[in-house]
Amino acid sequence: MNIFKKITSFFGKQNTDETEGYVTSRSSVNLKDPEDRSRYFMDCLDQMEESSREVELLAGEYQLVTDYLTDVDEIESLPKNKKEDLSAIAKSLNVYDAEIKKYRERKSRMTDIEYYTLQKRESEVEEGIEKIKEAEKYAVAVKRDLRRLDGERHARNFRENENLKTMGNLKGMVTIFIGAYVFCMLLLLFFQFALGLNVFIGYFLATALVAIAVAISAIKYMDAGKELEVIRNEKNKLIQLQNTVKIRYVNNRKLLEFLYLKYHVENGEKLDKLWKAYQQEKEERRQASEAEAGIDLLKKQLIQSLSSQRVKYPDRWITQAAAFIDEREMVEIRHELIIRRQRVREQIDYNKKLAEDAKQEIEDIAKMYPEYASEIIELLDSKED
Secondary structure: OOHHHHHHHHHOOOOOOOOOOOOOOHHHOOOOOHHHHHHHHHHHHHHHHHHHHHHHHHHHHHHHHHHHHHHHHHHHOOOHHHHHHHHHHHHHHHHHHHHHHHHHHOOOOOOHHHHHHHHHOHHHHHHHHHHHHHHHHHHHHHHHHHHHHHHHHHHHHHHHHHHHHHHHHHHHHHHHHHHHHHHHHHHHHHHHHHOOOOOHHHHHHHHHHHHHHHHHHHHHHHHHHHHHHHHHHHHHHHHHHHHHHHHHHHHHHHHHHHHHHHHOOOOHHHHHHHHHHHHHHHHHHHHHHHHHHHHHHHHHHHHHHHHOOOOOOHHHHHOOHHHHOOHHHHHHHHHHHHHHHHHHHHHHHHHHHHHHHHHHHHHHHHHHOHHHHHHHHHHHHHHHO
């Protein structure tokens, strides 16, 4: 194959984008040096290939933008009733979008964990709130009863100690009375036998007084003993009642702990607030879900409506639905697409020039230095492989 035909056939594949050209100035290359010359040729070929790839990509982009512009033309040429239908769909999309935006930007009432915990037990929550409130009220009442019972038990302990002191004092008094009686008897005997006095009345009075004092003390002692027995019986009953109330308190406490754990709360008031927040949250999520479903339906309607009007890319208009409401938006879209296509066209031309410059450089070298023709052909063959 002729060297120039070979080069021309290779370069016939080239096209590409805005990549910087880098064909090195020939004056900076020592063409007599095989390594330097080969590297220079390879640089030219690489530049051509890179430009070719860019042009191929940009050609697709150029066609895509052209198709978008064609879609704009198709939409603008629609009859008035069709445009009104598209405008109605776009307005409904705006309404639903506003609802969803409002939902997403609102202050969160509860965490997702709290929401889904209540959702799983939705049918039990109201009953659970009542149970917790009753158990909490019962816990307060039981605590109050325990404090009262504890106070009564301490009162019984005090009375018990007082009675024990009274009985001890009575024992002491009887001992004193007897001791005093013995002392009086000895003194009266001394008066009678030593002094020869008549002390019969003394014996009688001492004996009578001691008997009366001991009798009174004994009666009081027995009364105190009976009262002590009553107090101890009452105290035992209080202790039994206190133990029963404590058992009820512990069982009620365990029930509360179970309910708190079940609903992930610290108290009934917290669960009550969460339940009210959940009901509001549920309604808002339902509305948001309906809005999302409405948006999905409207998107399908929009795509179907545009597809039936020969619009090639109907789905891209979902994010540009405002153009169906405001003509200025459509003008802006057209202007942007025209500028975009112009930029792509400039990139294509730029990369084609890069490829052409690299092609021309190798052709010039092949003409000026025919002795390198076989080397150039070999490089071209290696690139084609």
